[in-house]
Amino acid sequence: MTLDFSTLLPYTDAILEGLVTTVWLTVVTTVAGIALAIVVAYARDGSREGPSGIVSRLLGAYVEVIRNTPFIVQLFFLFFGLPALGVSISATVAALLAMILNLGAYTAEILRAGIDSTLKGQHEAARALGLSRLQSFRHVVLMPAFSRVYPSLISQCIIVMLGSAVVSQISVFDLTYAANFIQSRNFRGFEVYLVVTLIYLLLAVGLRLAFEFVGRRLFAFRQGGSS
Amino acid sequence: MALVSVKDLHKSFGELEVLKGIDLEIEAGEVVSIIGRSGSGKSTLLRCLNQLEQHDWGTIHLADQRLDGTAMSPGELSQNVGMVFQSFNLFPHKTVIENVMLAPLVVKQTPREEARRIAEAVLAKVGMSEKVDAYPAQLSGGQQQRVAIARALAMNPKVLLCDEVTSALDPELVGEVLRVLEDLAREGMTLILVTHEMKFARDVSDRVVFMHQGRIHESGDPQTLFTRPRTPELNQFIASVL
Structure with missing residues (x-):
């Protein structure tokens, strides 16, 4: 077998289109998924009784269902299953929704570990200053919790980015879909998947570097002392 | 009416009764030190005053308003009572x-x-x-x-509660914190301190309250209290800490 990467040249546009889709799916998912996780973590952190207890348990069920089922099944359920209930959504919307729900559940659980490790004194200081539970969560608890679990959070976002390859199965034109598409035309599987593998690798490294850059800004307070 | 008025205050943690009926009145501008062995209920009393602990029985009035968890919102409460903790909690x-x-x-x-x-x-x-x-x-x-x-x-706040604020500090750093409290006392701030700094309690307080087994065992002006304790428990306590 001789390698011939020039066979890919006619398909540069397809690869670019796939790359753009994968990147924007990842960026939107990361932002929306983390936002969802914050809401879920806050609601689950509350009282286990009364109306908020029911909400807390429902959200607990959501987190467990997502974490204990395959991503591809979740995706198929949204795309092929929902129309049976009369809710029809496009492949792209289904992909985005599945990815956000997935990242939201995992991140909520990661974040909960950070929230649970908040020292009692922080809560007491916030209460003594008159902050409400929400104010205390937002201004006192959240940022240090994030800083404690940040490495796990980065890994989770990379997993979701790589997992987004699965959305090609419902014909979303992402990077993997582009690869399959090209391979089915030019039959140069080795070249195509080698290039796409390298692109995913670069994306993962880039995503990690971006997260670390943001982390250094956000968590500057951790440098320079013992506590 | 006194700025802080505590009547027949009771507080239990499960089976353990930590406060067994506390009566205490504190005027605006007064500096009151609460001393006693660990477990005597002094920190719990302080924490009831800003509702970090809810008392089980009795009343607390603060600036003529009754505290019982609902009467004053946490926001209002924090504008009446400030608290400083042993472990800073910044x-x-x-x-x-x-x-x-x-x-x-x-x-x-x-x-x-x-x-x-x-x-x-x-x-x-x-x-x-x-x-x-x-x-x-x-x-x-x-x-x-x-x-x-x-x-x-x-x-x-109208009152500042200090819960063993120097206990977590290296000895050479205690002075700078006590000096700040002394300045506040001189400016007329109402201070209620749970403290192990007996010298500070003696020199700066208007009144010292000695707690023992969930009750106020003895209280009075610091000179009298430290030099002529009336009860054997206080006598013993002073001997053990000085």
Whole structure:
């Protein structure tokens, strides 16, 4: 077998289109998924009784269902299953929704570990200053919790980015879909998947570097002392 | 009526009765030190005064308003009672000035400019003007505790509760924190301190309260209390700590 990467040249546009889709799916998912996780973590952190207890348990069920089922099944359920209930959504919307729900559940659980490790004194200081539970969560608890679990959070976002390859199965034109598409035309599987593998690798490294850059800004307070 | 008025206060943790009927009146401007062995209920009493613990029985009045968990919102309460903790409890992700500005901004909804002015003023009072942009992790324990005092003062409380505020400090850092408290006392701030610093209790307090097994066992002006204790328990306690 001789390698011939020039066979890919006619398909540069397809690869670019796939790359753009994968990147924007990842960026939107990361932002929306983390936002969802914050809401879920806050609601689950509350009282286990009364109306908020029911909400807390429902959200607990959501987190467990997502974490204990395959991503591809979740995706198929949204795309092929929902129309049976009369809710029809496009492949792209289904992909985005599945990815956000997935990242939201995992991140909520990661974040909960950070929230649970908040020292009692922080809560007491916030209460003594008159902050409400929400104010205390937002201004006192959240940022240090994030800083404690940040490495796990980065890994989770990379997993979701790589997992987004699965959305090609419902014909979303992402990077993997582009690869399959090209391979089915030019039959140069080795070249195509080698290039796409390298692109995913670069994306993962880039995503990690971006997260670390943001982390250094956000968590500057951790440098320079013992506590 | 006294600024703080506690009547027949009871508090249990499960089976353990920690406060067995406390009566205490504190006038505005008074400096009261609460002393006693660990487990005597002194910290619990302090924590009931700002409702970090809910009492089971009895009443607490603060500036003529009754506290029982619902009568005063946490926001209102924090403008009446400030608290400083043994372990400082500064917010690690906020700079010194952000720590001090947080409650005025969020709880009182003070405009940012004014909150900053208030923060700068209270930080000047505790001698921390140089460090406004430092993070807590960059400060010594004594500096952190002075910021914590400033943070409580920023809400302009009528009473400041101090729960063993020097116990977590290296000995050479205790002085700077006590000096700040002395200044506050001199300015007429009402202070209620749970403390193991007997010298400070004797020199700065208007009144010393000795707690023993969940009750106020003896109280009075510091000179009399320390030199002529009436009860054997206080006598023993003084002998053990001096």
